Amino acid sequence: MIKxxxxxxxxxxxxxxxxxVPAKRGIRMRKLCAGVLTGLxxxxxxxxxxxxxxxxxxxxxxxxxxxxxxxxxxxxELIHKRVGGDLLELKTTHAYPSxxxxxxxxxxxxxxxxxxxxxxxxxxxxDSYDVIFIGYPTWWGTMPMALFTFLEKHDLSGKxxxxxxxxxxxxxxxxxxxxxxxxxxxKMLEGLSVRGSNAADAGDDVDEWLRDIGMxx
Numbered sequence: 417m418i419k420x421x422x423x424x425x426x427x428x429x430x431x432x433x434x435x436x437v438p439a440k441r442g443i444r445m446r447k448l449c450a451g452v453l454t455g456l457x458x459x460x461x462x463x464x465x466x467x468x469x470x471x472x473x474x475x476x477x478x479x480x481x482x483x484x485x486x487x488x489x490x491x492x493e494l495i496h497k498r499v500g501g502d503l504l505e506l507k508t509t510h511a512y513p514s515x516x517x518x519x520x521x522x523x524x525x526x527x528x529x530x531x532x533x534x535x536x537x538x539x540x541x542x543d544s545y546d547v548i549f550i551g552y553p554t555w556w557g558t559m560p561m562a563l564f565t566f567l568e569k570h571d572l573s574g575k576x577x578x579x580x581x582x583x584x585x586x587x588x589x590x591x592x593x594x595x596x597x598x599x600x601x602x603k604m605l606e607g608l609s610v611r612g613s614n615a616a617d618a619g620d621d622v623d624e625w626l627r628d629i630g631m632x633x
Contacts, residue, residue, distance in 0.1 A: 475544060475545060475546045475547070476500055476501040476502060476544075476545070477499050477500070477501035477502075477545060477546075477547040477548065477549060477578075477631075478501055478502050478504060478539070478542070478545040478547070478548045478549070479492050479495055479496055479499075479501060479502065479503050479504065479548075479549040479551065480504045480506065480539075480548060480549065480550050480551070480566065481503075481504070481505055481506065481549075481550070481551030481552060481580075482505070482506045482551070482552050482553070482559075482560050482562045482563055483505060483551075483553065484512055484519060484553060484560075485553070485612065486615075487553060487582040487610075487612040487615035487616075488551050488552060488553050488580075488581070488582045488615070489505060490615040490616045490618075491551060491580055491582060491608075491610050491615050491618055491622065492505070492549070492551050492580075494618060494619055494622045495549055495551075495580065495622055495626070498622060498623065498626055498632060498633065499549075499626065499631055499632075499633065500633075501545075501547075502545075504537070504539055505537075506535055506537065506538075506562050506563070506566055507535065507536040507537050508533040508534065508535060508536060508562050509533070509534045509535070509536045510533060510534075520555070520556075523555040523556055523560060523561075524555075524556050526560075526561045527555070527556050527558070527561065531561055532561060532564060532565045532568070533561055533562050533565055534565070535562065535565055535566065538566070538569070539570075542570055542571075542572070542575070545575070546575060546576060547575070547576045547578060547631075548572065548575050548576070548577055548578070549577075549578045549579075549580060550563065550567075550577055550578070550579050550580070550595060551579070551580045551581060551582075552581050552582075552591065553581065553582050553583065553612065554581050554582070554583040554584075554586050554587070554588065554589045554591060554609075556589075557586060557589035557590055557591075558589050558590050558591045558594050559581075559591045559594060559595070564594070564598070567595065567598040567599060568598060572599040572601075572602040573599075573601035573602060574601065574602065575599070575602045575603070576602070576603045576604075576605060577595060577599060577602045577603065577604045577605070578604075578605045578607065578629065578631065579591065579592055579595055579604065579607035579608075580607055580608040580609070580610070581607070581608075581609050581610070582609075582610050582611070582612045582615050583609055583610075583611060583612060584611070584612055585611070587609045588607060588609050592604065592607060605629045605631075606625075606628065606629050608621065608622065608625040
């Protein structure tokens with residue numbers, strides 16, 4: 417649009433270059449106006465970016481996750497590459513068995529006992545984060561109990577929670593419902609569930625999901 421205005425001013429100047437001084441003064445004024453419009457157009461992307469930053473709060477996200485086999489970690493890292501922010505992989509003070517069946521048995525016992533494992537690491541303050549991604553492998557139809565420990569410790573009121581999980585066929589299970597119950601005053605966006613066997617190659621799924629929920633850069 418601005419290019420067309422400037423081109424028409426150039427054509428006008430060429431056709432009337434022999435007119436009197438007042439006419440030339442008018443031409444100069446119109447060219448000055450065109451220059452001002454061009455300058456404003458150049459500033460517009462900066463203005464739009466600033467407005468978008470103000471709209472979204474411009475705070476970096478936090479990606480909190482628990483991973484045993486590494487599948488959830490792989491998805492968390494794919495998300496981090498696309499949205500930036502900080503990563504926090506939760507660890508418990510007690511180790512889980514490396515053998516799959518023994519891990520599932522321990523996870524089932526923790527769930528049945530409503531056990532809250534002690535975290536070996538955590539974050540002191542969540543005030544600087546408006547958006548928190550929460551990721552986990554689905555164990556016995558919900559999150560590992562380490563996530564319960566984390567969510568019960570921290571008040572996520574007013575935060576935006578973005579869940580994601582890896583699984584062997586059960587999807588989120590009731591994990592999202594448990595998050596909502598533990599964080600009743602937080603806003604939850606649509607989540608992403610990825611089969612564990614596809615975790616390392618889930619980049620396209622992550623891209624599409626982040627676009628759909630308005631989180632892609």
